[in-house]
Amino acid sequence: MxxxxxxxxxxxxxxxxxxxxxxxxxxxxxxxxxxxxxxxxxxxxxxxxxxxxxxxxxxxxxxxxxxxxxxxxxxxxxxxxxxxxxxxxxxxxxxxxxxxxxxxxxxxxxxxxxxxxxxxxxxxxxxxxxxxxxxxxxxxxxxxxxxxxxxxxxxxxxxxxxxxxxxxxxxxxxxxxxxxxxxxxxxxxxxxxxxxxxxxxxxxxxxxxxxxxxxxxxxTNKIKLLSSGNGNFEVPQATRGDELGAMGKALLIFKGNAEKIRIAMTAEAVTIEIGDVITKAAENDLTVRVDLSDKTGFLKNIGVAINQLLERSNATLRDINLKTRQVASAVAEASTAVGQVSVGARSQNTAVAQVSQALAESALAIRAVSGSANKASEKGITAAHLVERGQMSAEELFNIVEKITQNSRKISQITQVIAGIANRTHILSLNAAIEAARAGEHGKGFVVVSQEVGKLAESAAQNAQQITDIVEQATADAAAGRTASLEVKKTMDSIAGEVSQTSQMIQSIAVAMEEQQAMVTQIEGNLGDIRGIASGNAVAAEEITATMIQLSQLATEQRQQVETFKTS
Amino acid sequence: MGTPQDALTRIACLVEARYGLSPAVLEQRLCGYLGRSSAHDQAQLADQLSVAHEDHPLWQALIEGLLVHETYFYRHMDQLDVVTQEVLPLLRRQNPGGISAWCAGCATGEEAYTLAFMMRDAGLSARVIGTDLSARSIASARLGSFGQTPGLNSFRAMPAVAWSKFSAIPGRPAVWSVAADIRASVEFMVHNLVLPLPDARRMNLISCRNTLIYFSAEGQRRVEENIVASSGPGTILLLGPAERLRYTNVFEPLSYSHPQILHWPEHKAR
The missing domain is CATH 1.20.1330 (f41 fragment of flagellin, N-terminal domain)
Known part of the structure; x- marks a missing residue:
């Protein structure tokens, strides 16, 4: 009341x-x-x-x-x-x-x-x-x-x-x-x-x-609260019957309006905030995000959408950045490789030119060889005759060696006789020495003789031994000579066969050389083609190199452009 | 007297100053050209080049040794398909009186002839001009004879139907000549791309493919300047796969699916 x-x-x-x-x-x-x-x-x-x-x-x-x-x-x-x-x-x-x-x-x-x-x-x-x-x-x-x-x-x-x-x-x-x-x-x-x-x-x-x-x-306090933007209060005064009740009711209306204003202002503030985020994003900073913790309703939905957009842009740009780097490095590598190919093609060109020259030289050489082969064929015939004579000489040589062997055997027998004489002379000298000793003073001169005779015998024996050795050596040599002369004979026989074969071969070589010459001429033509191909490859590779350099520059520019975006 | 490297650098600088070619790209080629000549010879060559006129045989030999004449008929077929399907009809609509096309850096002329073939096939009346720095290549291009040599020859990517544009040369197997009437529609001239094209016509189609890649930054700037000078609103520009304009923005991609086909929009001022 x-x-x-x-x-x-x-x-x-x-x-x-x-x-x-x-x-x-x-x-x-x-x-x-x-x-x-x-x-x-x-x-x-x-x-x-x-x-x-x-x-x-x-x-x-x-x-x-x-x-x-x-x-x-x-x-x-x-x-x-x-x-x-x-x-x-x-x-x-x-x-x-x-x-x-x-x-x-x-x-x-x-x-x-x-x-x-x-x-x-x-x-x-x-x-x-x-x-x-x-x-x-x-x-x-x-x-x-x-x-x-x-x-x-x-x-x-x-x-x-x-x-x-x-x-x-x-x-x-x-x-x-x-x-x-x-x-x-x-x-x-x-x-x-x-x-x-x-x-x-x-x-x-x-x-x-x-x-x-x-x-x-x-x-008043509530109005103050309201004016400061806080509408979170009740108004029990509104039930009063007096003017304050009327004020309370008005305040409730204000509160309602203020709530609407607050929502509108919040929306404005959030819009400004979102605008800031978009501005920053427009200034290439993609790390900014709309803070969703204090947002509700459609503004939150907008924030979520913007964040998704930023997230995706961020991810995409990061991805592009990575890929651009990758492209740049790949292009650089490819550029190097193509450069190397280009260098290789050029050196191939040079090499082919050298080969071509060498081939021309070898054509000349083949011609020379062909001539030489013909000459060799003639010389082979001459050689066959020479070998025939060699064959006869080898037979004579064999006979001579044979005779030397027989003579050696005879000398060996003589030497054995001389050795027997020397032996007996030695025994004689020994006996003479004994007898001289028995004769005493009178035999003194004979001792000297016997000694000399002994020495002579010894020397004879030694000489006989030396002759034996020599003769044995000569016999062995003669045997070897015989074997060798047999070999020579055999060799001469085979040489004779081979010379005739060689002669035939040289003739076939001369024929082959002529064929070779024709082939070399063909190869020269092919080499010209190869040279053309290599030259074309070199030119193409060089253009690719220039393109690669350009591409690399483009990739670098793109990367720099992407890097102006601040990404996380 | 300096080291070979000094002479090499000097020659590269001279080449860049005169023709805008990039020393970085041409270094290997220059090394190959100089070969194993002595430091003294190289230095002497550098001295001679620095005072010699452009027409001097030393310069001509150097140019021939440095330039990469990589070209063949119907190169970059995917791009040319778009040109046939979209660009030529557009050019026909815009220029009922006939088309002027410039193949900048045409080497031995295959690409210039390819443009002529395509225009002929499209029923367009066209004049094609092909320019290159190499006098030897231009002479070869004027001759219009191309050998079907093994390996990477001029016909490596040519569609079978295009053989109708060629005729065999009696007594020269595997060498083919471009049909005389087409040859007559293509004009070749020696031209240094860093200088304005003497032909004052406004080109409707400019093909400058795999050419800019050989130029230094300053060289490219001058080439672009000359391309723009020979262009106008509506001009179509074809670039190679790795190339892009850096110093002019009058050209825009005709469509984003083919960024190497550019055009000068009608509304855009120079």
Missing amino acids: FQSMKIRDKLLLPVVLLIFTMIASSYLLVQQLTQANSAFEGLIRTQLQARYLAKDITAQLSEAGRVANLMLLQHERADYKMTSERLQGVLDLIPPRRDELTGLDPEAVAAIEKVTAAHNAMTGALKPTLDLKNANDFDGATAYWAANARSSLVPALTAMGETADRAAKRANESVINQIASTNERIRYLVIALGLGILVVSGLALLIILRGVVAPLNEL
């Missing part, structure tokens, strides 16, 4: 309450002051009346004393009689005042008794005094007055003066007390009223705070 109160009512309620409190408190204050004032007035009036009465009584008493003195001084009957009447009149004024004072000031009883005593004394002494006066006893009259009346006058005057003073003093005190007590009361009242107002004000404040400010603050 409180929430349904309008703010105006909520504000009005404490104000009304406050005004009511103020009015009530003012009324109370005024009432209190009036009360205090009337009490004060009464008090003051009593005290001042009492003072006045006391002063009046004092004045009457004083007047009575002065009039009595006047009366005492007068000697004429008519004078003192009139004065005595005046005195009586003054004295008559005192009792009503005294009675009134008695009512007003109970404390003044003693003083009033003194006044009564003075009054009574003067009233009582008046007639005797007058009587004495009448009797012309003036001095007696004065004495009598003095004795009976005057003595009580002074204490009465004093008492009344004191009473008047006391009344004045009491009036003062009353005023002071009254003021003090009034002050006190007013203070308490003011404090109480203040407290009351405080309480009421507090209450009013509480109402305003609780009922208006707090919900306003809440709404």
Whole structure:
């Protein structure tokens, strides 16, 4: 119910309450002051009346004393009689005042008794005094007055003066007390009223705070939240019946709108972000990606699509890069290879030229060989004749060797005879030596002879041995010579056969050489073709090399172009 | 007097300066040309070349020794098929009055004749001009006789139907002559590709295949300049498989399936 109160009512309620409190408190204050004032007035009036009465009584008493003195001084009957009447009149004024004072000031009883005593004394002494006066006893009259009346006058005057003073003093005190007590009361009242107002004000404040400010603050905070883009809050105030409820409902609408704006702004921000990514990609940086963690809905789908595009482009470019490198290296290798082929073709060309030249030379050589072969054929026939003669010479040689062998055998026999003679001569010399020794001094010369003969025999034996050795050697040589001459004969026989064969072969070689010459001529023609082919190959290879160099340059350019893209 | 390497480098530089040919590509060929000649001879040759006129026999011999005349009829058949099927009909539509074609770097003329054959087969009236640096090759091309030698001869890739364009030469077996009327439609001239083509015609078709590969960067730049100078919007340019233009962007691939067939789009300015 409180929430349904309008703010105006909520504000009005404490104000009304406050005004009511103020009015009530003012009324109370005024009432209190009036009360205090009337009490004060009464008090003051009593005290001042009492003072006045006391002063009046004092004045009457004083007047009575002065009039009595006047009366005492007068000697004429008519004078003192009139004065005595005046005195009586003054004295008559005192009792009503005294009675009134008695009512007003109970404390003044003693003083009033003194006044009564003075009054009574003067009233009582008046007639005797007058009587004495009448009797012309003036001095007696004065004495009598003095004795009976005057003595009580002074204490009465004093008492009344004191009473008047006391009344004045009491009036003062009353005023002071009254003021003090009034002050006190007013203070308490003011404090109480203040407290009351405080309480009421507090209450009013509480109402305003609780009922208006707090919900306003809440709404303000929520509006602030909303303005900062945070729409994540509830608005319970919207159910209220007051203006805040209306504000809450409006805030809910704002919130709805803000949510829409937020979505729109988020979309814009995300679009800008995606735009940045695309810009970077357009600046060849393919490593950028749209952060998908904070995206939702179609923007996320766009982000995913862009990321896929970037991913694929990245992968493709990386792939192209790799392949381009591969192509570049392959082209470089192929270029080298083709260059080598080109060089090879050229050297092949040179080689073929050399072969061609060599072939021409060998054609000449073949011609020369052919001529030589014919000459050789003739020489072969001559050789056959020579070999025939050689054959005969070998036979003669064999016969000679044969004879040498027989002669050697004869010499060997002779030598054996000589060796036997030498042996026997040696034995003879030994015997001669023995005989010479037996002959003693006479045989001394014969000893010498026998020794010489011995030596001779020995030498003969040695010579015979040497001859034997020589002859044996000669025999062996002759045997070898025989074998050799047999070989020579055999060889000569075979040479004879071979020479005739060679002659035939040389003739066939001459024929072959002629054929060869024809073939070489044909080969020369073929070599010309080969030269043409090699030349064509070299030219083609050279053009391929130039193309390869160009391709390599293209691949390098492509790679550089691809490398301007930043890929991961 | 220097080392053989110095002379070789000097000659390569002279060749590059005069003809734009790449020293890197021609080094082997130059080595082969110089052979085993002495350092002194090589240095002397370099000196002589540096002062000799282009027509000097030393230069001519050097050129003949350096150039690679690799060519044959109907070379790069796959590309020529596209030319027959797509390019020639296009050229016919664009140039009803006849077609001018330039075979730049034609060597002994086989490719220039091939273009002439194809245009003849397509029923196009065409003038083909074939140019090459080698005077000997141009002379051979003008002769229009080609030997069917064993190995890599000029006929190695020729389709059988194309034999109708040739006639046998009496007394010379395995040598064939290009039909006279076709020979008359092809003009050959010696031309250094780094210099503008003297023929001021705007070419409708330029075939510069396997030629740019022999040029240095600066040489290629000058060749491209001259090709562009002889071209105009609509011109078709045929390049070899490994070649690409580097210094001009007026030519664009006719289709991405055949990047070596380029054309100058009609709307594109020089």
